[in-house]
Amino acid sequence: MKNKKVILTGDRPSGQLHLGHFVGSLKNRVKLQKEYDTYIMIADAQALTDNFENPAKVKDNVLELALDYLAVGIDPTCAKIFIQSQIPELFELATYFLNLVSINRIGHNPTVKEECKSKGFEASVPAGFYLYPLFQVADIVGFNADLVPVGLDQAPMLELARDVVKKFNATYKTEILNMPEPLFGTAGRLSGVDGLAKMSKSLGNAIYLSDDSDVLKKKVRMMYTDPGHIKVEDPGKIEGNIVFEYLDVFCEDKAFVMGLKEHYQRGGLGDMKLKGHLLEVLESVISPIREKREQWKNETGEVQKIVSNGTNLARERARGLLSSVKKEMLIDYEEIIKIST
Ligand code: ATP
Ligand code: MG
Numbered sequence: 001m002k003n004k005k006v007i008l009t010g011d012r013p014s015g016q017l018h019l020g021h022f023v024g025s026l027k028n029r030v031k032l033q034k035e036y037d038t039y040i041m042i043a044d045a046q047a048l049t050d051n052f053e054n055p056a057k058v059k060d061n062v063l064e065l066a067l068d069y070l071a072v073g074i075d076p077t078c079a080k081i082f083i084q085s086q087i088p089e090l091f092e093l094a095t096y097f098l099n100l101v102s103i104n105r106i107g108h109n110p111t112v113k114e115e116c117k118s119k120g121f122e123a124s125v126p127a128g129f130y131l132y133p134l135f136q137v138a139d140i141v142g143f144n145a146d147l148v149p150v151g152l153d154q155a156p157m158l159e160l161a162r163d164v165v166k167k168f169n170a171t172y173k174t175e176i177l178n179m180p181e182p183l184f185g186t187a188g189r190l191s192g193v194d195g196l197a198k199m200s201k202s203l204g205n206a207i208y209l210s211d212d213s214d215v216l217k218k219k220v221r222m223m224y225t226d227p228g229h230i231k232v233e234d235p236g237k238i239e240g241n242i243v244f245e246y247l248d249v250f251c252e253d254k255a256f257v258m259g260l261k262e263h264y265q266r267g268g269l270g271d272m273k274l275k276g277h278l279l280e281v282l283e284s285v286i287s288p289i290r291e292k293r294e295q296w297k298n299e300t301g302e303v304q305k306i307v308s309n310g311t312n313l314a315r316e317r318a319r320g321l322l323s324s325v326k327k328e329m330l331i332d333y334e335e336i337i338k339i340s341t
Helices: 019-032 044-048 055-072 088-100 103-107 110-119 132-142 152-171 213-221 242-250 254-266 271-297 300-328
Strands: 006-011 037-042 080-083 147-150 181-184
Touching (some): 006 132, 019 037, 019 055, 019 147, 019 181, 019 242, 019 271, 037 055, 044 132, 055 271, 080 300, 088 132, 088 300, 103 152, 132 152, 132 300, 213 271, 242 254, 254 271
Parallel strands (some): 006 037, 037 080, 147 181
C-alpha cells in the first residue's frame, strides 16, 4: 500500500449521483481503485456553502452518496469513503493555504462564476461559497494526492491546487507536496436533460443512478432534441441534440449510432423512436446499479461501518500531511510548550 500513488476525489451530498457523475468521474474511480490508494470524500462542508439554510438536506444525503458509491462498484476493501467535516485537519490546512493565493486569483474561477449566476449569488456571494475552491485545494493536498478523477468543471480547481503546491514547495524550499494531476472522464461535461446547462443535482435536470424505469422513461421523453424537427419526415439536426450527445456517450455500438445519425439527418426517424433507442441503452447502464443499490440499502449498518472505517483511515493520512506542512511553516511548538489534547 505504501508505494501506491494516491487518488483523492469526491462529491457534494447535495443530492443523489447522476449520469454526469458516472461518466465524469465514477467510472475512472472504479477502474483505478485497486491500482491507487483511493480516498473518496463526501464533501458535506462544501455542500453547506450553498445549502447552509438547509443542513438536513446535506445530512440526509451523506449515506445516500455512500450507497451510490457502493452501487457503482466502489470496493470498500480498498477505497476509503469518508466524511469531509470529520477531518478537521483539512480546514486547518485551508487556513494556512489562504496565505498562498490572492483574492483576484480566487475571483477568476469560471466554474464559480457560472455557479454564482445560476444560484443568484451575483449581487452578494457568501464568503464560504466564494472560497470553496481554496478549501478544495486543502482537500486535495491534505491527502497529498497524485491523481484527482473529476469532471471537466473542476479544471480551474485543479489548476489552483497545482499553483498552491508549486508556491508552497518553492516558498519553503521543499518537495513534500506532490503535484496533483487531474483525470477527466471521457464525456467531459454531460449536458442536462434540458440541454441548457451541465447535468447537475442543483439544477433539476439530472437522470439519477437510482431513477426507476418509469422516471427514466419520463426524463428521456422530455429530452431536448431539435426544435426544427417537427414531422417525422423532416431532416433533423445532430448538433445540440441532447439525445445524440447521450447516445455518443453511453452506447457502445458506435456503428448503430452512426446509422441513427444518418437516418435522422436524412429525415424519416421520429424523436419518439430515437428516444426509445436511448431509453434501452440507459436502462442497460442504470439497471445493474439500481439493483446493487437496493441490496446495499438493506445493509445500513454495514454502510455506516464502511464510512466510519474510511473516515478514521482518512483522518490518519490528513493528520500526517498537516503535521509535515506545519513543520515547514514553522508552526511547530512541541519542544517549547506542552498542550494536553
Ligand atoms: P451540485 O449541483 O450540488 O454542484 P453536481 O451535480 O455539480 O452537484 P458535484 O458533487 O458538484 O455534482 O460534482 C462531483 C463530481 O462530479 C465533480 O468531479 C464534477 O466534475 C463531476 N460532475 C458533476 N456533474 C457533471 C457532469 N454533468 N458531467 C461530468 N462530470 C460531472
Ligand atoms: Mg457541482
